[in-house]
Structure formats: C-alpha cells, structure tokens
Amino acid sequence: MASGAKPRLDPETAYEVISPESYAAWDPLLDTFDRLREEAPVAWVEDPESRHPPFWLVTRYDDVMRISKDNATFLNNPQTVVFSLTEGIEFAKNLTGGSPHMVASLVTFDAPIHMKYRKLTQEWFMPKNLRRLEDEIRALAVKTVERLIEAGGTADFCKLVSQPYPLHVVMQILGVPEEDEPRMLMLTQQMFGGQDEDLNQSGMKDLPPEAITQLVAGAVKDFEAYFAGLTAEKRANPTDDVASTIANATVDGEPLNDRDMMGYYIIVAAAGHDTTSASTAGAMLALARDPEQWARVREDRTLLPGIVEEAIRWTSPVQHFMRTAAEDTEVGGQPIAKGDWLMINYVAANHDPAQFDNPRTFDASRSPNRHLAFGAGAHQCLGLHLARLEMRILFEVLLDRIVTVELAGEPKRAKSTFVGGLKTLPLRITPA
Numbered sequence: 528m529a530s531g532a533k534p535r536l537d538p539e540t541a542y543e544v545i546s547p548e549s550y551a552a553w554d555p556l557l558d559t560f561d562r563l564r565e566e567a568p569v570a571w572v573e574d575p576e577s578r579h580p581p582f583w584l585v586t587r588y589d590d591v592m593r594i595s596k597d598n599a600t601f602l603n604n605p606q607t608v609v610f611s612l613t614e615g616i617e618f619a620k621n622l623t624g625g626s627p628h629m630v631a632s633l634v635t636f637d638a639p640i641h642m643k644y645r646k647l648t649q650e651w652f653m654p655k656n657l658r659r660l661e662d663e664i665r666a667l668a669v670k671t672v673e674r675l676i677e678a679g680g681t682a683d684f685c686k687l688v689s690q691p692y693p694l695h696v697v698m699q700i701l702g703v704p705e706e707d708e709p710r711m712l713m714l715t716q717q718m719f720g721g722q723d724e725d726l727n728q729s730g731m732k733d734l735p736p737e738a739i740t741q742l743v744a745g746a747v748k749d750f751e752a753y754f755a756g757l758t759a760e761k762r763a764n765p766t767d768d769v770a771s772t773i774a775n776a777t778v779d780g781e782p783l784n785d786r787d788m789m790g791y792y793i794i795v796a797a798a799g800h801d802t803t804s805a806s807t808a809g810a811m812l813a814l815a816r817d818p819e820q821w822a823r824v825r826e827d828r829t830l831l832p833g834i835v836e837e838a839i840r841w842t843s844p845v846q847h848f849m850r851t852a853a854e855d856t857e858v859g860g861q862p863i864a865k866g867d868w869l870m871i872n873y874v875a876a877n878h879d880p881a882q883f884d885n886p887r888t889f890d891a892s893r894s895p896n897r898h899l900a901f902g903a904g905a906h907q908c909l910g911l912h913l914a915r916l917e918m919r920i921l922f923e924v925l926l927d928r929i930v931t932v933e934l935a936g937e938p939k940r941a942k943s944t945f946v947g948g949l950k951t952l953p954l955r956i957t958p959a
C-alpha cells in the first residue's frame with residue numbers, strides 16, 4: 528500500500544479486489560480482506576485499467592453495518608454496483624435518456640420514493656403471506672429432488688437442484704408460466720453472470736467490458752419485452768401473484784410508468800434466484816464435506832435453521848453493493864468527501880473475525896449469527912424470509928430422500944464481483 532493522505536491500494540491489490548477472477552478463487556481474496564481490515568479498513572481503490580471510477584473499499588463488519596443503516600448519508604444513487612463499468616454508465620445514459628441505471632428498481636431508488644415502491648410488495652414477502660405458499664414450494668422441492676435421484680448416483684447439484692429450484696419458486700410467485708422459465712434463467716445469468724463465460728452464454732473467455740455491457744443491455748431489453756406482455760395479461764386478468772400486484776399498483780395515485788414497472792419485475796426475478804442458488808449450493812458443499820453433520824441433521828431437524836443461516840453468511844452470495852456519500856462524513860475514522868463512492872463488501876464483513884470466530888469455518892451452531900449477507904437498513908433484502916424458507920424446505924426434502932452425500936469432483940465458483948457462488952458442484956448421492 529502506498530503512503531499519503533489517502534490509504535491508496537497498490538495497483539495489484541486494487542486489481543484483485545475488483546476482478547471477477549478473485550471472487551472465483553475466493554481464499555486468496557479472503558486473505559487480502561484479512562490484511563486490509565488490519566492495515567486499511569477503509570481503502571481507496573483506483574482501478575489500474577480505469578474501467579471504474581475510484582472508490583472506498585470498506586471491509587470491517589461494523590463499518591459496513593453503519594453505512595448500510597445510515598441511508599440518509601449513504602445513498603444508493605447514482606451507482607449501485609461496481610461492475611457498472613464506465614462504458615456501462617455512458618451506455619445506460621444514452622439508452623435511457625440520462626439515467627446511469629439500465630434498470631430502475633428498488634436498489635436504484637433512495638428516499639422518499641424507495642419506500643413507496645418497496646411497500647407495494649413488502650407484505651407479499653412477509654412470513655405470514657409466505658406460509659400459505661409452503662405446500663407449493665414443497666411440491667417444487669420434491670419434483671427437483673426426484674430429478675436429482677433419477678439422474679443416478681453422480682450429478683451436478685447446481686445444474687439439477689440449486690439453479691432450477693429457486694428459479695421455479697420465484698417464477699411461481701411472480702406468476703411466470705413454467706414454459707418461460709428457461710428464458711428467465713438465461714436472462715438472469717446474463718445479467719448477473721455477465722463476467723463469467725459459462726454463465727453469460729457467450730462461450731467466450733475474457734469478454735471485453737463493452738461486450739459485457741452489450742450483453743447485459745440485450746438481456747434487459749429481452750426482459751422488458753417479456754414483461755410487457757405479462758403486464759397486459761395481468762391487467763386484464765389479475766391473479767394472486769406479485770406480477771398482478773406490480774401491474775396494477777399505483778404510487779401517489781398514478782400507475783407505475785413502464786420503466787419502473789419493468790424494473791420491479793426484473794429485480795424480483797433476478798434478485799430472487801441466483802442469490803438463493805448460491806447459498807443453497809454452499810450449504811450442500813458444507814454438508815457434503817462433513818458426512819457426520821449430514822447424518823446428525825437427518826436425525827435432528829432442529830439443526831436445519833442454523834445450517835441455512837450459516838450457509839448464507841459463509842457464501843455471502845451478494846458480494847457487494849455501492850453507496851455514495853450525500854455529504855462530507857467519516858467511516859472508521861477515515862474522512863469521506865461528499866460524492867465519494869463506497870463499496871460495502873459483504874464477503875469481507877461476513878468474514879470479519881471481530882464479529883465471527885473462525886469466520887472461514889462453516890459452523891452451524893454459530894449463535895448469534897448476525898451476518899450482513901442480506902444487508903441492513905432501508906434496503907435490507909426484501910426476499911430474506913423467502914430465501915430461508917426455500918432453503919429449509921429443500922433441505923427437509925433432501926434429508927428425507929438422501930442417506931449419504933459426498934463430493935464427486937472439484938466444485939467451481941463463478942467469476943463475478945456482484946452475485947457469486949458455486950456454478951458446479953459434482954456430488955455422489957445414495958438415495959434412501
């Protein structure tokens with residue numbers, strides 16, 4: 528690290544903390560976060576390739592928590608994620624007539640508009656409402672686990688279970704028919720996995736930033752075309768699903784405009800599944816590595832909520848969000864100027880030893896487990912109860928139907944700075 532007024536990261540470390548490959552490699556990145564928490568917990572990052580504007584990287588749990596909860600000082604606008612490459616921002620401005628966001632959604636709104644939009648669907652995602660969906664979700668879990676068992680002894684858990692299952696659930700909630708799900712999967716993977724050649728459907732390694740931007744823009748356009756049709760249908764024949772709520776919602780007495788409505792569908796469709804896929808695969812990886820724990824939880828299901836919560840912390844599927852300082856302020860003693868951009872890194876915060884003993888160990892008995900994987904404050908994950916419920920139900924079915932599980936090859940992580948996690952998890956299973 529170079530000395531000076533600002534604790535600037537050296538170019539090598541700066542490159543590491545913003546490169547998708549580091550998030551695929553994982554452990555070396557966790558080493559770097561350990562070092563930064565000690566040496567420069569609020570560090571100035573200048574991208575050596577100038578793809579992003581510079582920003583403050585925040586790695587300590589307490590600081591990430593404080594920023595997340597202070598939504599007046601730390602705004603979601605104008606840019607919410609770091610893969611919003613400079614080209615992407617310009618591209619979005621041209622595309623939208625001035626907005627830096629390709630998609631306008633809950634995560635790109637600040638007060639006062641944010642709460643007005645959030646309230647439209649908030650009730651939907653509360654435990655009371657979700658309870659009535661349990662049977663439907665269980666039926667999807669059973670179908671999914673049956674497919675895994677039919678595949679024979681060895682299979683990729685990501686492909687057969689952790690990717691399709693949360694997608695089915697969120698599409699059911701949204702009211703998207705089953706035959707359209709493959710298209711939704713492809714689009715969300717292009718949007719969130721644009722940096723990984725296996726997920727962005729290009730089949731090309733090391734796509735240049737402009738190509739990734741084009742890919743994401745193409746996915747957004749296709750989403751919009753799809754949801755325009757769904758809106759017309761849900762206005763004509765409203766049903767008991769989130770898409771009908773969004774299609775018929777009003778804010779300040781006015782129906783949502785097309786862009787805001789599309790953004791709402793997209794955030795629910797996209798945020799609702801890749802994230803839960805990652806924590807589900809992570810839970811299975813931890814259990815596959817620890818056959819005794821699998822056997823124990825088969826006998827005692829009260830252990831399951833601890834496993835689910837720890838998997839969400841341990842994987843931290845949403846790896847960061849960005850905030851912008853609304854005024855001159857400080858974080859952890861570091862002066863921050865009005866307009867400065869900050870990365871709240873959930874992976875780093877959730878591996879802070881000041882908050883979690885042995886943070887790299889998967890410890891299902893961790894209590895309390897006040898992780899930040901769902902964020903905190905006004906933007907805290909709207910789908911957190913659904914994510915937990917989906918995981919619990921799936922593992923209940925898996926534990927009923929599978930006696931033993933072990934790794935059948937090397938799992939691989941996706942290359943992504945934003946939503947990340949396993950993209951393959953080869954398993955050998957013994958059905959009951």
Ligand code: HEM
Nearest residue numbers: 633634798799802803845901902903906907908909910914
């Ligand atoms: C393990 C799974 C999940 C993780 C780790 C996760 C994580 C997150 C995080 C970190 C945020 C931003 C929080 C902040 O800025 O403070 C967020 C926001 C959000 N999540 Fe999730 N999420 C998950 C599952 C879901 C599901 C299943 C849904 C819905 C179907 C969902 C919908 C949303 C929405 C709509 C927002 C925006 C909320 C707002 O800005 O007000 N998420 N999520």
